[in-house]
Amino acid sequence: MVLLVTGGAGFIGANFIFDMLRRHADCRIVCLDKLTYAGRLETLAPVMDDPRFRFVRGDIADREAVLRLMQRERPDAVVNFAAESHVDRSIEDPGVFLRTNILGTAALMDACLRCGTARFHQVSTDEVYGDLPLDQPGLRFGEQSPLRASSPYAASKASADLLVMAYVRTYGLNATISRSANNYGPHQHGEKLIPRMIACALAGEPLPVYGTGENVRDWLHVTDHCAAIDLILRRGRAGEIYNVGAGCERSNIDLVRMICRELGCPQERIALVPDRPGHDLRYAVDTDKIRRELGWRPQVEFEQGMRETIRWYAGGRG
Numbered sequence: 472m473v474l475l476v477t478g479g480a481g482f483i484g485a486n487f488i489f490d491m492l493r494r495h496a497d498c499r500i501v502c503l504d505k506l507t508y509a510g511r512l513e514t515l516a517p518v519m520d521d522p523r524f525r526f527v528r529g530d531i532a533d534r535e536a537v538l539r540l541m542q543r544e545r546p547d548a549v550v551n552f553a554a555e556s557h558v559d560r561s562i563e564d565p566g567v568f569l570r571t572n573i574l575g576t577a578a579l580m581d582a583c584l585r586c587g588t589a590r591f592h593q594v595s596t597d598e599v600y601g602d603l604p605l606d607q608p609g610l611r612f613g614e615q616s617p618l619r620a621s622s623p624y625a626a627s628k629a630s631a632d633l634l635v636m637a638y639v640r641t642y643g644l645n646a647t648i649s650r651s652a653n654n655y656g657p658h659q660h661g662e663k664l665i666p667r668m669i670a671c672a673l674a675g676e677p678l679p680v681y682g683t684g685e686n687v688r689d690w691l692h693v694t695d696h697c698a699a700i701d702l703i704l705r706r707g708r709a710g711e712i713y714n715v716g717a718g719c720e721r722s723n724i725d726l727v728r729m730i731c732r733e734l735g736c737p738q739e740r741i742a743l744v745p746d747r748p749g750h751d752l753r754y755a756v757d758t759d760k761i762r763r764e765l766g767w768r769p770q771v772e773f774e775q776g777m778r779e780t781i782r783w784y785a786g787g788r789g
C-alpha cells in the first residue's frame with residue numbers, strides 16, 4: 472500500500488508515519504509537508520533512511536504541485552493531517568487557516584478524483600462541534616451533532632469536513648473523516664498546552680493558564696489516535712465520520728497541577744491569565760461508533776501516558 476501523508480513533519484502526522492512503518496512491512500509512505508513554523512524535518516530523522524519513506528516539501532494548497540506529485544506517486548490512499556492547528560494563531564490571523572485547511576483539503580480531493588485514488592481520509596477535530604457546558608457531565612457530541620465551531624481554526628476544519636462530505640455525495644469520493652479529541656505525546660510543538668507548561672516548569676517560569684483553568688478537555692494519547700486512523704483507513708465505511716476520544720476528561724488546571732507534581736514545580740507558579748476570546752468550556756465525544764464498528768479501544772492509560780510524555784519532554788527531546 473502506498474500512502475500519501477500530508478503534514479507528516481508535524482505532531483500527529485509524524486507519529487502516524489512511525490507507527491504505520493512499524494506496523495505494516497508492506498507500507499510505503501510519501502510525506503508532503505510545507506514545513507511551516509510547526510513542521511520539523513528533524514522529527515522525521517528516524518525514517519529518512521528507510522527505503523519505504525520519501526519526504527517531499529510542498530504546499531497542499533498548491534493545486535498543480537499536488538496533482539503532479541499524485542500523478543507521479545500514484546498513492547492508494549491520502550491521509551490529510553496538514554493544517555494550521557493553533558487556535559490562538561487563528562484568532563490573530565485567520566487567513567492562512569482558510570487557505571490551508573479548506574482550500575488545501577479541496578486541492579487534495581480534486582487530485583484524488585483526477586488520479587482515481589482509491590481512498591481519502593480527513594483528520595478532523597472534535598472542536599468542530601463547539602463546546603458543552605461544564606455542569607452537564609453526561610452530555611457528549613455524536614457524529615450527527617450540529618457543527619458549531621467557536622474559533623476560526625475550528626470553523627476552517629468544519630468547513631473542510633463539509634467539503635469532504637459534499638465530495639462523497641457529489642463525486643462518489645471514497646472518503647472518511649475522524650474527529651479526534653485533544654492529543655498528547657511526543658513531538659508536539661512547544662506552543663501547545665502540555666509541552667508549553669512542561670517547558671515553563673523546567674525553566675522556573677510562571678505557568679500561564681487561561682481564565683480560571685476550569686475548561687475541560689478529553690485527552691487521547693497520539694498512538695491511540697494513529698491506531699484509530701489506521702483502522703478507519705482499512706475498514707472504515709465510505710462517507711462515514713468517526714469520533715475518536717479516550718473519555719479521559721481533565722480540567723486544564725488539573726492537568727497543569729499534574730505536570731507540576733511530576734516535575735516538582737511549586738503549584739504557586741501557576742498564573743491565571745486573561746481568557747482566550749470564545750474559549751470553549753468542555754469537549755467530549757461519544758465514541759460508541761468506532762468501538763462498535765471497528766473494535767477500536769484506547770490502549771494507553773492516561774496517568775502512565777502523561778508520565779512518559781512529561782519525561783520525554785523533560786529529557787530535552789521536545
Ligand SMILES: NC(=O)c1ccc[n+]([C@@H]2O[C@H](COP(=O)([O-])OP(=O)(O)OC[C@H]3O[C@@H](n4cnc5c(N)ncnc54)[C@H](O)[C@@H]3O)[C@@H](O)[C@H]2O)c1
Nearest residue numbers: 478480481482483505506507509510530531553554653654
Ligand atoms: N493536536 C491535536 O490535539 C489535534 C486534535 C484533533 C485533530 N487534530 C488535527 O490533526 C492534524 C494534525 O495536527 P497536529 O497537532 O499534528 O498539527 P501540527 O501543527 O503539529 O502539524 C501540522 C503540519 O502540517 C504542515 N502544514 C501546514 N500547512 C501546510 C500546507 N499548506 N501544506 C503542507 N503542509 C502543511 C506543517 O508544516 C506541520 O508539519 C490537523 O489537521 C489537526 O486539525 C489535532
